[in-house]
Amino acid sequence: MTRFSGVVMATLMLLWGCDGAPAVDQAQPWRAEGKIMGTYYRVLVASPPAAALPGLNEAIERQLAQDNHQISTWQDDTILSRFNRYRGTEPQPITAGMADIVSTALRIGAKTGGAMDITIGPLVNLWGFGPEKQPSMTPDARQIANARARVGLEHLRLIETDKGQWLQKTLPDLYVDLSTVGEGYAIDHLAALLEQRGITRYLVSVGGAVLTRGLSPSQQPWRVAIQHPTDEAVAAEAIVDLQGHGISTSGSYRNYYELNGKRISHIIDPVTGRPIDHKLVSATVIATTALEADGWDTGLMVLGTEKAKQLALREGLAVFLITKSDNGFTTWMSPQFSSFIISRNDKDA
Template sequence: MKKYIAILFVAGAAGALALAGCDKPAPRDGGQAWVAEGKTMGTFYRVTLASPPAGVLAGLQDSISRQLEQDNHELSTYQQDTVLSRFNHYPGTDPQPVSANMADIVTTALRIGAKTGGAMDVTVGPLVNLWGFGPDKQPRTMPDQRQIDQARARVGLRHLRLIEDDKGQWLQKDLPDLYVDLSTLGEGAATDHLAALLERRGITRYLVSVGGAVVSRGLSPQGVPWRVAIQRPTDKEIDAQAVVDLQGHGISTSGSYRNYYELQGKRVSHIIDPVTGRPIEHKLVSATVIATTALEADGWDTGLMVLGSEKAQALAEQQGLAVYLISKTATGFATWMSPQFKSYIISQEDASADTAHRQ
């Protein structure tokens, strides 16, 4: 379940930079900023450094590319030779070795999956593929209930187990044809991995994004905290709904209004409910989460999107999550934020004339 790019970067106090792709790092801007950006995991990445010491830049672009290639080699379901693809295609149920990075992602997935009552389910791959949002092509007709039931029979976190011992980490399935899809967590994981790469080089002022996941540390090139704008649910590339100060945390947004297709006169969202086996149809269109890591935020936002507004609000309050929701109404959009999210807000625009800023 790929996320759309719903994050804008606010440079200093004003001005927004939409994500764009290129394969070479941008030149330093008056000695103040260094930017590398490009494509990865079917989306875009961007690394911005504020006033980096000249010595840390040597070979940095190559290191960034290698890290992203490593993540893609482990997590991609579009390539047949990746670690995850080999696990999915393995016809048995014996434990299979995985890296520590993948083990961390699966651990997060299982924990958040349990807390969302299975709404965030990384085994939802058969349903994602059935509806045409995985490696398989878009269906020509709506899947029928028999097809949905057959796919659902191969879905469930209870069929997936992570084993850790003194020899390493192992992933095990009790259904030979279980299909694990970690794309919903891949962007957050890759963002954290790039941040860790920068930290190892002694870089302490940066903003990193992969798709809809972002993490930051320190101050921007303007000497103020990094600020990120949450995209309003429109087709406009730069249209901020709210601006937040990340305070060194990770943020991730998941939404239903950009990644979809029309089939037989009906709009089909890429976000699949594992319980019903069908794309979501409720009014929640965007869920943003701020957490200590981008991976954590990336896992929660998908689960909340599946649950819908009311259940997402209740779970956010129960778990003490920093959450910002945008829901469609009869006259526009309505917003809701948890008490934990309020401390990050710099500004927010009215969502709709009738129900703006429901809190």
């Protein structure tokens, strides 16, 4: 999910207990929560080993700060910001973690035909969803064309050798934006941190992405609800048992602003250079890692309902789509997603 200044509202609700609510007679989980990357994070741990707790909260904050220092475009001193400022074509050193996130993004970008494009930064900034201010007028065709000329995965190359990792751009002013996969990236690192401390029952969420392992405090599966796609809704379209997987939702109905009487979505189509305006309002993906899920959901949102369905079936993805219709909303899920479903709101199916 793409982020901007302020806090992103989550499109997934966290549940535990037999009926999807906290069980009052069960031990409450250890928790840590706060803000990072312009959104909220939360870590819930069931029955943590006593030896794992000392310094755990500080370790979580250090890990998040480390990830943010690598991929944030909001801070001038991050590795990614320095790469974006560099006006040359020589390979630049990056961390192994950044190489992992870029590799995943390039692979998914290719699979989506460029719909998920981490070089979309100039367009994100043009439309006011990056570090630059929101425009006071709708960008014109010339501005959009100029920004699109600096966008394209073919201009970015990842180099990995036994001596390290480098990132290279063939356009000197190419601007990389990793916010579409940043939440999943951070979650997977937090999960690894917990596992290293012997913690095997936990739920980690950052923004619109979640990863779970083991059972909740009530000895039931951790459950996550996909919200109904309106600004105020708290009702669930579906409740899933992640079975140790990651889940991420990208939606066009929460992150937007009004300009000249029109709603401007934060999801930009790299092909048109404009915010999406089709009827797909939410795409949820379940995958083995949070990074993988976070990479696919934005690409599916850009493609729209029919192309997203085709891609999900072709790639064997676990996908849940919500589309606006004349009578409200309709939902669709791939065969792979159905195995995670606990309950579903059938009125829109």
